[in-house]
Amino acid sequence: MARLTLNALGKTFGTTTAVAAFSLDVKDGELVCLLGPSGSGKSTLLRMVGGFETPTSGEVLIDGEVVTRTPPERRPTAMVFQSHALWTHMNVFGNIAFGLRIRRLPKAEIASRVGRVLALVGLEGYGKRQTNQLSGGQQQRVAIARALVLEPKILLLDEPFASLDQHLRERLREEVRDIQHRLGITTLFVTHGQDEALSLADRIVVLKEGRAEQVGAPAEVYRSPATPFVAGFIGSMNRLPGSVEAGRFRHGALELPLEGVPDGPAELAVRPEHLVVRAAPGGGAASLRRLTDYGTHRIIDLETSEGARLKAQVADGADLPQGPGLQLEPTAWAVFRNDQVIARSPA
Amino acid sequence: MTKVRVPSGAGESRGPLGLLLVAVPVFLLGWMTVWPILSGLVTTLFPKDAAGFSLELYDRFFSDDYSLDNLRLTLWTCGVTSLILLAVSVPLALYLRFARGPLASYVQTLAMFPMFVPSIILAFAFIRVLGPNGTVDTILNALGLAKIRSPYLTVWGPVIGLVWDNIPLTVLILTSGLGAVPNPAIEAARDVGARPLTLFVHIILPRMWSSIFVVISLTILGLFTAFTLPYVLGPASPEMMGPFMQRTFSDLRNPEMALTQATIVMGFCILFGLFYVRSVARNRRD
Structure with a gap:
C-alpha cells in the first residue's frame, strides 16, 4: 500500500517529446489506467515509474520519497510486461522464487510465499511445470504472481493482456481486479483498450501525444468527455x-x-x-x-x-x-x- | 467427397532439380573430405610394410615422447587459447549487445578488424611489436626500463596470435547468442532485484551456453589445424600438430607417419565436431 506521485514528469528522445510535464497523484490502493493510442507516451510513463527510463525532467515519488534516479532493482515497484518476459530456463517455481532468492529468504519462506501467490492466481500445483508448457493466459498469471510475490508497493502492468484472446482477456481482467481489491495494492495499468480501462480502473488518464487529455472516473470520462479526442477515443x-x-x-x-x-x-x-x-x-x-x-x-x-x-x-x-x-x-x-x-x- | 488436385509438376519436378543443385557440393564433399578420410584410415590401418591390418603406425606415434609432447602442446594451446578467448570475447559481446551509441559501433569495428588481416601479416606484426627489440622493447628502453621476456618462439606466441585471430568470429557468435536474450527478460530480472552480476549468472549465462559451446567447438577445430601462427610464432620443440605434420611430410619425407598424425588430429576434431553438432541441435531445440 503506497501513494505514487508524478511531478511534472517529462521525457524526450532526441527531438521527440514522449511525455510532457505529466503530473498525477495515485492514492493508496487505487487502480489508475493510462489509456491512449500507440505513441501517446503511456508505456514510457510506466517505464519511468518502474525505473527503466530516466526522466528528462520532473520527479517520481513513492510514499513521499523521491525515486526518480533509483534503478529498478532498488525500487519498491513490480512490473508485469506485455510479453510475459518469463525466464524460459527456469520452471514456474523458479520464475516466481527468483526475486525472493536474491533477497536470501529462507527456503521454507520462499516455498510458502510462492505457494500462496500461485494459489492467488489459480495455478496451484503448477510450480514444477516449464514455462513453455503453459498457455498464454497461464504464462501471464505466472508473470503476475512473480510481481506479487515481492509484495511491491506499486504494481505496474504494461498492456499485460494484449497478446491474449478476447475471452481470456476478459477473464484475466476480472481476476486482476479481484486480486488488486483483495491486496489493496496501488496499481498503474497501461492499456490501449477502452473496455479494459472502463471495467478495471478507479480512475482513467486519457493520454494524447504525451499529455493528459482528461483524468477522471470511468463514468465521468465516458459521459462527460473533456475534449473531442476523448469523446472519440472512449466508446x-x-x-x-x-x-x-x-x-x-x-x-x-x-x-x-x-x-x-x-x-x-x-x-x-x-x-x-x-x-x-x-x-x-x-x-x-x-x-x-x-x-x-x-x-x-x-x-x-x-x-x-x-x-x-x-x-x-x-x-x-x-x-x-x-x-x-x-x-x-x-x-x-x-x-x-x-x-x-x-x-x-x-x- | 471433394478431391484436392495437386498441380502437376509442383512436387515431382522439384526432386531432380533439387538433387541436381546439391549434386556438386555433395560430390565435392565426397571427393575432398570423405574420400581422404577413408583413404587415410585405410592407408594407416593397412600400412605398406605390414601384410594386412596393423596398428603399428599408431603404436609408433603413441610410444614416441616427442609426438606425444606435440599432441599435449596442441591440446594445451587449444585449452588456454579458448579460455583467454572467452575471457576477452564475453565482456566484448556483452558490451556490444547492451551498449548504444557511436562508441559501440567503433568497438564493434575494432573487434571485427582481425578478420580482415591475413595470419602471416598478423604474425610479422606480432614479431615487430612483441619480438626481441620490437616496439615494446624500444619503448621500454627509451624509458630506461628492462626489456620484456618476449613471448615470441615460446608456447605463448601462438596463444596470443590465435586469440587475436579468433576474436572476430567468437564475438560474432556470442553476440548473436546474446541476441536471443530478450530485453524484457533482462528488465524483468532487474525489476525483481537482480544486480548486474546476478543478472549475468542467472539470466544471461544460461541462455548463452549453447553459443559458448559452439564457439569452443569451432575454435578448437580451427586451432588443431592451425599452421601459420604456430609455425612462425611458436617454439621449434615441442611444436604444435600443424607444423609437426608438415615437417614430418616434407622435411622427414615420411608421408605415412604424417597421415597417421593427421588421422589422430582428425579423431580429436571429430570429437569436437560432434560436440558442435550437439550444441547447434540443442540451440535449435531451445
Missing part, C-alpha cells in the same frame, strides 16, 4: 459538424437549443445509445442505411440530409421505415468548439 461517438446560430445548434434538419453560446462553427458529439430515432411521417433529418444485430443490442446506420454518417442503438429497429423520414433526438450530448466543450446536455 463509440457520433460527431456531427454544424454551427451555432441564434442560440441553436444546427446540422441540416437537426436542431438543438443552446443557451448563452456565441454563434460560430461547432461539433455535436452524441453516443449511439443517446440518440433516439423515430419515424417522422412528414420527413426527417436522416435516412436509414443498415441495421446490424449484435445479439445483445442492435445498431442502425443513418445518413443525415447533409451527408454525415451516424450510428444509433435501438431496441428493435424493425418498425423504422427504410429511406428518408427519420427524426433524431439526442438525449445526452456535448458541443465542442476549438477542442473545448462549449455546451453539454442538462444532467
